[in-house]
Amino acid sequence: MSAVTGVGLTPFGRLEGQDTLALMSRAATAALADAELERRDVDGLVCGYSTTLPHLMLSTVFAEHFGLAPRYAHAMQLGGATGFGLVMLAHALADAGTARRILVVAGENRLTGQSRDAAIQTLAQVGHPVYEVPLGPTIPAYYGLVASRYMHEFGATEADFAELAVLMRANAARMPGAHLTAPLTVADVLASKPIATPLKLADCCPVSDGAAAFVIEREEPGRDAIRIRGTGQAHRHQHVTAAGPVGAFGAAEAAGRALGAAGVALADIRYGAIYDSFTVTLAILLEELGLAPRGGAGRLAREGRFAPDGALPLNTHGGLLSYGHCGVAGAMAHAVEAVRQMRGEAGDRQVARPALALLHGDGGVLSSHVSLVLEATR
Amino acid sequence: MSPDLLDWTAGAERLVFEACGGCGRVRYFRRPFCPACGSQAVEARIASGRGTVYAATTVVRAPSAELRAFAPYGIALVDAAEGFRFMAHAADGLRIGDPVATAFRTFGSRLVPFCQPAGDP
Ligand SMILES: [Zn+2]
Numbered sequence: 001m002s003a004v005t006g007v008g009l010t011p012f013g014r015l016e017g018q019d020t021l022a023l024m025s026r027a028a029t030a031a032l033a034d035a036e037l038e039r040r041d042v043d044g045l046v047c048g049y050s051t052t053l054p055h056l057m058l059s060t061v062f063a064e065h066f067g068l069a070p071r072y073a074h075a076m077q078l079g080g081a082t083g084f085g086l087v088m089l090a091h092a093l094a095d096a097g098t099a100r101r102i103l104v105v106a107g108e109n110r111l112t113g114q115s116r117d118a119a120i121q122t123l124a125q126v127g128h129p130v131y132e133v134p135l136g137p138t139i140p141a142y143y144g145l146v147a148s149r150y151m152h153e154f155g156a157t158e159a160d161f162a163e164l165a166v167l168m169r170a171n172a173a174r175m176p177g178a179h180l181t182a183p184l185t186v187a188d189v190l191a192s193k194p195i196a197t198p199l200k201l202a203d204c205c206p207v208s209d210g211a212a213a214f215v216i217e218r219e220e221p222g223r224d225a226i227r228i229r230g231t232g233q234a235h236r237h238q239h240v241t242a243a244g245p246v247g248a249f250g251a252a253e254a255a256g257r258a259l260g261a262a263g264v265a266l267a268d269i270r271y272g273a274i275y276d277s278f279t280v281t282l283a284i285l286l287e288e289l290g291l292a293p294r295g296g297a298g299r300l301a302r303e304g305r306f307a308p309d310g311a312l313p314l315n316t317h318g319g320l321l322s323y324g325h326c327g328v329a330g331a332m333a334h335a336v337e338a339v340r341q342m343r344g345e346a347g348d349r350q351v352a353r354p355a356l357a358l359l360h361g362d363g364g365v366l367s368s369h370v371s372l373v374l375e376a377t378r
Numbered sequence: 379m380s381p382d383l384l385d386w387t388a389g390a391e392r393l394v395f396e397a398c399g400g401c402g403r404v405r406y407f408r409r410p411f412c413p414a415c416g417s418q419a420v421e422a423r424i425a426s427g428r429g430t431v432y433a434a435t436t437v438v439r440a441p442s443a444e445l446r447a448f449a450p451y452g453i454a455l456v457d458a459a460e461g462f463r464f465m466a467h468a469a470d471g472l473r474i475g476d477p478v479a480t481a482f483r484t485f486g487s488r489l490v491p492f493c494q495p496a497g498d499p
Binding site for chain 2: 117120121124128130131132134135136137138140141144145146147148149152193194195196197198199239240241242
């Protein structure tokens, strides 16, 4: 078993003058302090990628920059699934004894380090370079296609999507460092400008600067910690043209593996940290994971099920939709918040302390799926 | 085998798919083997361009300055009559389930498939 013993998170948003390595360093420093460790204690380093610092060897670039000499280093690229993929890797490394104290870190100046067009074009390259990208799609267009089919099959409406954006914004308003905090209503979401139908601006996460980090260690008996109980992945397609039916993208498979490894039933989960690049992403994932009925995620949000005082608090920091999205660290912020809630350290955002949390991330166009089950050991 | 059968991605006004001589499966993204059964008996075939809209979006925010002048434009996933799915530009107002036929049009510096309601002249 392994445990998350430290977390670090920067504000997300417009952080002028800080590049990828500066942001990663900031989050790493916070995570080490939280774990009460020094640089020399770290013997494993796993990190993500940065679109503003593309490099063949980002992990060792960071190791040199930050002052680490790990016995294991690795940079992973799984799109939006990378953050939780890194946790799964660190868990496996700790379990295998490959490394004892592993720093997981990612960050980038995705907002201020490049033009908006550059960011949008880089991201659109997850599409097929021959059969999709020449048609001029964007990431919202790929998800707009999925959303159109999802609405057609399950009867969900744009107002249902809007409920999820409203919930994330209300959560972000209580979270220091959130990118978007202006009050948002369902009517505001529906009136926001169209990006790729049926998705409108307020259905889409912002592009942010930011970073996040964790320390993951082999579990020591007697130490209070947030234990990584189970992990799982599933990868069933890359491109939306090659994707299977809506609702069978692999999320359920990944979560089934994580819950199975944990020996935990879905009904015992008390906190959700679910990827929300778009409102439709969150709706489809909640439903495929079994946390909402088909087509019913928006209705459950409207009824309060996912509110901080509801049965299943969700992304209480505001998610990608409002805390912000800076790439790999975007989903890692979900995990930082889950750990804080499980420790009882979420301040005035604190919900009933969850003993078990389910985390789920996806990369590409609902292509790569990673699930984690975390447990508070006291 | 017709490895040199050019399609719209190479500037020819054609939609091409592949059929496996081993297991009979069809697919759109061309490659020299069947990813389902591993057979290298892969045959490229010209598609009719007829199909049904599976999903549709209208792109309002284009990805680049070059393409901004074309926005808004429709993009659809179409289930071809031959059993594969492809992405194409879509005529205004196309909805999921609509039968379509495929023409071709220029978009930026490229030729792209353009689906219109079937039966239109
Ligand atoms: Zn075959």
